[in-house]
Amino acid sequence: MNKAIGVIDSGVGGLTVAYELMRQLPKEQLIYLGDTARCPYGPRVNDEVRTFTWEMVDFLMKKDIKMLIVACNTATAFTLNELKSNMSIPVIGVIKPGARAAINETKTNHIGVIGTEGTIRSNAYTKALNDIHAGLQVQSLACPSFVPMVEQGMLNGEQAEAMVTRSLYSLTQQEELDTLILGCTHYPLIKHTIQHVMGRDVAIISSSEETAREASTILEFRNLLYKGHNTPFHQFYSTGQMEVFATITEEIFKEFIDHFHSVTIEKAIL
Amino acid sequence: MNKAIGVIDSGVGGLTVAYELMRQLPKEQLIYLGDTARCPYGPRVNDEVRTFTWEMVDFLMKKDIKMLIVACNTATAFTLNELKSNMSIPVIGVIKPGARAAINETKTNHIGVIGTEGTIRSNAYTKALNDIHAGLQVQSLACPSFVPMVEQGMLNGEQAEAMVTRSLYSLTQQEELDTLILGCTHYPLIKHTIQHVMGRDVAIISSSEETAREASTILEFRNLLYKGHNTPFHQFYSTGQMEVFATITEEIFKEFIDHFHSVTIEKAIL
Numbered sequence: 386m387n388k389a390i391g392v393i394d395s396g397v398g399g400l401t402v403a404y405e406l407m408r409q410l411p412k413e414q415l416i417y418l419g420d421t422a423r424c425p426y427g428p429r430v431n432d433e434v435r436t437f438t439w440e441m442v443d444f445l446m447k448k449d450i451k452m453l454i455v456a457c458n459t460a461t462a463f464t465l466n467e468l469k470s471n472m473s474i475p476v477i478g479v480i481k482p483g484a485r486a487a488i489n490e491t492k493t494n495h496i497g498v499i500g501t502e503g504t505i506r507s508n509a510y511t512k513a514l515n516d517i518h519a520g521l522q523v524q525s526l527a528c529p530s531f532v533p534m535v536e537q538g539m540l541n542g543e544q545a546e547a548m549v550t551r552s553l554y555s556l557t558q559q560e561e562l563d564t565l566i567l568g569c570t571h572y573p574l575i576k577h578t579i580q581h582v583m584g585r586d587v588a589i590i591s592s593s594e595e596t597a598r599e600a601s602t603i604l605e606f607r608n609l610l611y612k613g614h615n616t617p618f619h620q621f622y623s624t625g626q627m628e629v630f631a632t633i634t635e636e637i638f639k640e641f642i643d644h645f646h647s648v649t650i651e652k653a654i655l
Numbered sequence: 656m657n658k659a660i661g662v663i664d665s666g667v668g669g670l671t672v673a674y675e676l677m678r679q680l681p682k683e684q685l686i687y688l689g690d691t692a693r694c695p696y697g698p699r700v701n702d703e704v705r706t707f708t709w710e711m712v713d714f715l716m717k718k719d720i721k722m723l724i725v726a727c728n729t730a731t732a733f734t735l736n737e738l739k740s741n742m743s744i745p746v747i748g749v750i751k752p753g754a755r756a757a758i759n760e761t762k763t764n765h766i767g768v769i770g771t772e773g774t775i776r777s778n779a780y781t782k783a784l785n786d787i788h789a790g791l792q793v794q795s796l797a798c799p800s801f802v803p804m805v806e807q808g809m810l811n812g813e814q815a816e817a818m819v820t821r822s823l824y825s826l827t828q829q830e831e832l833d834t835l836i837l838g839c840t841h842y843p844l845i846k847h848t849i850q851h852v853m854g855r856d857v858a859i860i861s862s863s864e865e866t867a868r869e870a871s872t873i874l875e876f877r878n879l880l881y882k883g884h885n886t887p888f889h890q891f892y893s894t895g896q897m898e899v900f901a902t903i904t905e906e907i908f909k910e911f912i913d914h915f916h917s918v919t920i921e922k923a924i925l
Contacts, residue, residue, distance in 0.1 A: 409758050411788055481875055488679050489868050517871065517880070518681055598759050601787065602872050605751060610787070 387611045389414045389620070390600065391450035393441040396424030396625075397536070397633050398570035399456030402479065405597035406454075407619070407641050410604070414617035416448055418653055421625030425532050426459040427501025427569075434463045434503070440655045442468065444622075450474065451609050454600060458500050458569050458592065462507035475603050480504075482599040483566045483592035484513040488521070490588045495522045495561040497587075499553070499579075500568030502527045510568055524559055528552045528569075535571040541578050549578050557583060566590045622653035657881045659684045659890070660870065661720035663711040666694030666895075667806070667903050668840035669726030672749065675867035676724075677889070677911050680874070684887035686718055688923055691895030695802050696729040697771025697839075704733045704773070710925045712738065714892075720744065721879050724870060728770050728839050728862065732777035745873050750774075752869040753836045753862035754783040758791070760858045765792045765831040767857075769823070769849075770838030772797045780838055794829060798822045798839075805841040811848050819845065819852045827853060836860045892923035 390410075392403050396419050403417050418441050420426075426434050438460045442453065453476045455461045455468065461478030469476045487496050498510040505527040514521050530548055539545050556562060565587050567573055573591045580589050604610045611617075619641075623630035631650045638648065660680075662673050666689050673687050688711050690696075696704050708730045712723065723746045725731045725738065731748030739746045757766045768780040775797040784791050800818055809815050826832060835857050837843055843861045850859050874880045881887075889911075893900035901920045908918065 409755070409788075411790065475876070482872070485679070485868055485871050488871075489864060516882070518679075520681065594759060598755055599872050601755050601758075602752075602869050603876055606745070606873055606876070612786070 388449055388451035389416045390452045391445035392417045392454045392456050394419050394456040395426035396421045400637050401570050401573040401593035402456035402596050404637055405594050409597045410601055412611045414619055416620045418444055418622045421623045421630055427503045431463050434460055438464045444655055456570050459503040462504050462509035475607055477600055479592040479596045480509050481513050482595035483590050486590045486595040487564045487566050488518055491564040493561045493563045494520055497556045497562050497565040498525045498568045499528045502529055504568050526556055532571050535574050540575055545578050549582050553582050564588045567592055616647055618647040621650045624653050627652055658719055658721035659686045660722045661715035662687045662724045662726050664689050664726040665696035666691045670907050671840050671843040671863035672726035672866050674907055675864050679867045680871055682881045684889055686890045688714055688892045691893045691900055697773045701733050704730055708734045714925055726840050729773040732774050732779035745877055747870055749862040749866045750779050751783050752865035753860050756860045756865040757834045757836050758788055761834040763831045763833045764790055767826045767832050767835040768795045768838045769798045772799055774838050796826055802841050805844050810845050815848050819848050823852050834858045837862055886917055888917040891920045894923050897922055
């Protein structure tokens, strides 16, 4: 029997990770849980994020998943180590994959990281980068306006560009910086605007894309890849407003839903 | 105590993997063994490659390595599964990392693979790609002239360009192909020439770069990353002509050798 990959997020940001999982691992099935009722996690304190995350994990563990992906940078920063040491299935966060991809990409060894206040305050990216490579210069910047912007559907256009330009100003002044990590799973949805503001010589690393890539690596390493030929059946759960969640989910996964016809979107009671 | 990462190759091609390991994991130490006396493995039969590979593995296991990287595509194609099931340390080949990176990269789902006759004949890339993603179109091509070309130091210039153009002709005619895997660890040394021949719209995937990236992923997953602050001490062994091997090694690792002053290059008796 094929078990699913479980994906948790504070809201809809982690859908970019789910999208990449479907694209890079089209045989695997997913169970996604977005805690939209309590989103955003970015400004919350450590203990609150931990409690909420464990509630989501418990919900998914009852569905017998084979791997857990913490698709929220804030939750990864605060809970990943604890989850890893307490769970028997592989647990993957979104921070280390982005860090490793940036190290692979950079030529100047000067890397930028943008994320929520919580993620940046936790210093998790700087630590992850320097644990592997002590010679890196890392510039972190919290961009608290980006998540609300994305949740409101403001993904491009003049207003979005102006807001991104204002937020990233200090990073655009760093001439040596050649790689920027999108340290929040909402940000891939405004990647084009960010790329435009940073200029085409700066490589933009999407932690969503890289996390899916590493999920593939670890599944193979642990011999957990699905080898059958059944059509995957994906389940999407949200703790909050179903209408908005369903609209966004259907919008993001249009191509896959059209293709597979096997998705459910339901309310989750934690 | 910090144990080393062991790297085996049929000759000098795997040095591109070692280079990437040093670049992406600068704290880790390496023990490299190149079977230059019996290179190339590409045209050899399965059993011979298996015997030679196990001899190299035995040599490195006596040195108590924490991870084995099979940095030769031919050896990976013929022996990886056997090594993985018989060894207690993590074993990584060069084929799956390249395959996963190509899946992440492609937009048209049309991927090219070039390698030695042995690698292409084994069908290992096509299998690795289709195991993960059944919807891919894969075009494989053996390029038997590339390894001798590289071993002779013919890395660019008119003659190299002409030879690469001739070899890759059938692939350049595939309009939908947007990603090309360098399925031989020698090929990153002629990457610029290959990129030039294929055109800038084709993404060139270096299995060396991607293998180092995945070594980083697995070391972290297995909690094997070195956390101390000692300068890494790298050992390079060759079974054949020491002079040529030492010259190539010093040429490739100039920047690292200048930096660390801690490399030995020795003859290996298997």
